[in-house]
Amino acid sequence: MIAxxxxxxxxxxxxxxxxxHVLAEIGDGEGLLAVKQGGFARSFADFAAPWLAAxxxxxxxxxxxxxxxxxxxEVPYIAAPADLASLSRNLQHVAFDGGARIAIVPGVxxxxxxxxxxxxxxxxxxxxxxxxxxxxxxxxxxxxxHSKWVQVKDGKLASFRTYMTGELYNALTSSGTLAQLMEKSxxxxxxxxxxxxRARQADAGALTHALFGVRTLGLFGxxxxxxxxxxxxxxxIGTEMQDATAWSGADAVIAVGSPKLLDNYRIAAEVFGLAxxxxxxxxxxxxxxxxxxxxxxxxx
Amino acid sequence: MIAxxxxxxxxxxxxxxxxxHVLAEIGDGEGLLAVKQGGFARSFADFAAPWLAAxxxxxxxxxxxxxxxxxxxEVPYIAAPADLASLSRNLQHVAFDGGARIAIVPGVxxxxxxxxxxxxxxxxxxxxxxxxxxxxxxxxxxxxxHSKWVQVKDGKLASFRTYMTGELYNALTSSGTLAQLMEKSxxxxxxxxxxxxRARQADAGALTHALFGVRTLGLFGxxxxxxxxxxxxxxxIGTEMQDATAWSGADAVIAVGSPKLLDNYRIAAEVFGLAxxxxxxxxxxxxxxxxxxxxxxxxx
Numbered sequence: 001m002i003a004x005x006x007x008x009x010x011x012x013x014x015x016x017x018x019x020x021h022v023l024a025e026i027g028d029g030e031g032l033l034a035v036k037q038g039g040f041a042r043s044f045a046d047f048a049a050p051w052l053a054a055x056x057x058x059x060x061x062x063x064x065x066x067x068x069x070x071x072x073x074e075v076p077y078i079a080a081p082a083d084l085a086s087l088s089r090n091l092q093h094v095a096f097d098g099g100a101r102i103a104i105v106p107g108v109x110x111x112x113x114x115x116x117x118x119x120x121x122x123x124x125x126x127x128x129x130x131x132x133x134x135x136x137x138x139x140x141x142x143x144x145x146h147s148k149w150v151q152v153k154d155g156k157l158a159s160f161r162t163y164m165t166g167e168l169y170n171a172l173t174s175s176g177t178l179a180q181l182m183e184k185s186x187x188x189x190x191x192x193x194x195x196x197x198r199a200r201q202a203d204a205g206a207l208t209h210a211l212f213g214v215r216t217l218g219l220f221g222x223x224x225x226x227x228x229x230x231x232x233x234x235x236x237i238g239t240e241m242q243d244a245t246a247w248s249g250a251d252a253v254i255a256v257g258s259p260k261l262l263d264n265y266r267i268a269a270e271v272f273g274l275a276x277x278x279x280x281x282x283x284x285x286x287x288x289x290x291x292x293x294x295x296x297x298x299x300x
Numbered sequence: 301m302i303a304x305x306x307x308x309x310x311x312x313x314x315x316x317x318x319x320x321h322v323l324a325e326i327g328d329g330e331g332l333l334a335v336k337q338g339g340f341a342r343s344f345a346d347f348a349a350p351w352l353a354a355x356x357x358x359x360x361x362x363x364x365x366x367x368x369x370x371x372x373x374e375v376p377y378i379a380a381p382a383d384l385a386s387l388s389r390n391l392q393h394v395a396f397d398g399g400a401r402i403a404i405v406p407g408v409x410x411x412x413x414x415x416x417x418x419x420x421x422x423x424x425x426x427x428x429x430x431x432x433x434x435x436x437x438x439x440x441x442x443x444x445x446h447s448k449w450v451q452v453k454d455g456k457l458a459s460f461r462t463y464m465t466g467e468l469y470n471a472l473t474s475s476g477t478l479a480q481l482m483e484k485s486x487x488x489x490x491x492x493x494x495x496x497x498r499a500r501q502a503d504a505g506a507l508t509h510a511l512f513g514v515r516t517l518g519l520f521g522x523x524x525x526x527x528x529x530x531x532x533x534x535x536x537i538g539t540e541m542q543d544a545t546a547w548s549g550a551d552a553v554i555a556v557g558s559p560k561l562l563d564n565y566r567i568a569a570e571v572f573g574l575a576x577x578x579x580x581x582x583x584x585x586x587x588x589x590x591x592x593x594x595x596x597x598x599x600x
Contacts, residue, residue: 203412206542
């Protein structure tokens with residue numbers, strides 16, 4: 001089968017053998033933003049051409065924003081609690097006549113006080129970790145543009161919270177009065193720790209207030225301008241961690257993400273007294289999609 | 301004398317008679333961003349040309365970012381608590397040979413837990429309100445790109461907190477995943493109230509989490525896309541007000557700002573049970589600068 005992670009900015013695909021082992025991997029920058037509505041079938045045919053052949057019908061399972069309104073087909077979210085079975089039962093098949101049977105995994109939603117939260121793609125990584133570690137109860141963290149903290153109960157993805165940590169970091173370091181003061185430089189660990197510490201202070205005030213401190217610490221020379229982006233990163237990750245640990249009550253977290261992001265969160269977890277276990281997300285999606293495909297009878 | 305408010309984006313000036321009454325007003329978009337370093341004297345000479353004449357020496361008092369590192373001359377902040385006398389004693393004179401004696405009012409700083417906070421220009425508005433209302437103790441609010449909440453004690457500007465409310469609103473409505481979903485439209489009062497209510501909920505979570513709700517409420521159709529920017533505004537102003545009222549302990553606030561901003565804050569204050577009094581900031585600066593000039597002996 002072919003496993004695909006098709007996101008907003010990038011996509012990756014893996015060719016798997018009958019036991020789910022990765023035979024080959026490809027990837028490019030043709031995320032949703034680069035594909036015209038109605039152009040997904042053609043785009044995929046080009047992308048996966050080496051693995052497709054007329055007359056055959058290879059099973060393909062996709063996850064990520066490809067299942068959103070902006071994607072190939074909008075696959076309705078399934079409501080948490082969700083598990084392998086509920087994802088497998090709710091795959092959505094899309095029309096494709098180029099030598100493949102294609103299905104998309106649904107995303108998962110939950111609601112807190114009338115406000116929905118959503119994920120697309122992360123649910124597969126969560127399932128993969130649960131299967132690999134044989135866990136029934138855990139707190140998972142998937143850092144990124146929109147970081148997710150996930151509570152797993154009794155083997156199910158029970159509830160989660162999203163934080164716009166990465167997006168806010170990107171916005172505030174690219175323009176505006178904080179970005180103006182920042183100098184590009186290598187990560188500054190001390191400044192990162194200062195930002196984390198600020199986020200933990202009981203009377204640090206609202207985030208919109210604490211953000212102004214990034215500016216004034218630079219203006220007064222209390223932090224070098226080369227350290228301001230690391231301080232901001234610490235402040236935002238600390239704000240996320242402070243809230244997420246209070247919400248989840250967790251004293252240990254299993255993080256799934258890219259190695260660079262995981263490093264920052266590992267330091268933060270130490271400061272917050274949280275046991276930390278890290279997984280590289282790139283390794284997790286193929287087995288997760290294989291598991292779902294098998295459960296759904298797409299592969300036997 | 302001539303009173304000048306010279307900010308980052310705009311500048312305004314007023315010609316005042318010997319009793320401090322406004323005779324004429326001018327303004328343009330030549331804020332700091334439009335003036336080259338070293339070009340302030342020339343820029344001011346052109347701006348105020350009708351009011352300047354060789355052989356005379358009219359007193360000019362300026363406030364705002366013109367006294368910052370990016371401005372005409374960097375005037376050191378004076379540390380809170382500050383009052384009329386401490387501002388008047390610390391005016392900084394700048395060289396000008398075009399028929400005027402020019403001084404700049406210092407900004408004010410305070411420090412909380414090692415993190416500085418600063419203002420430039422707002423201190424004059426605060427003094428003006430205190431003088432006009434004959435107040436010794438009050439909580440003031442100056443909404444804007446960087447909103448300020450100010451505690452006045454015993455006639456002095458004792459302490460304050462800045463919130464990047466306006467800047468964050470501008471950033472999040474101009475690009476990124478929230479802006480993508482927003483439709484331009486008239487203010488939506490119901491959506492604004494929903495945002496305020498969300499900010500008051502005890503378990504709404506960190507702001508970076510609540511911000512993601514702007515996206516999901518739009519995705520799920522719980523709010524019309526035309527209402528998302530008003531909801532965001534309510535969420536950010538509510539976050540500011542929640543924090544500032546806890547910090548100040550105030551049950552009444554005197555707000556100084558532009559009429560449009562004041563309307564939003566008036567609604568928010570009502571929701572938060574805060575007595576609200578509003579002043580148009582445009583009317584306050586000339587008397588404030590006149591008061592300081594007289595106290596400093598620039599005018600008699």
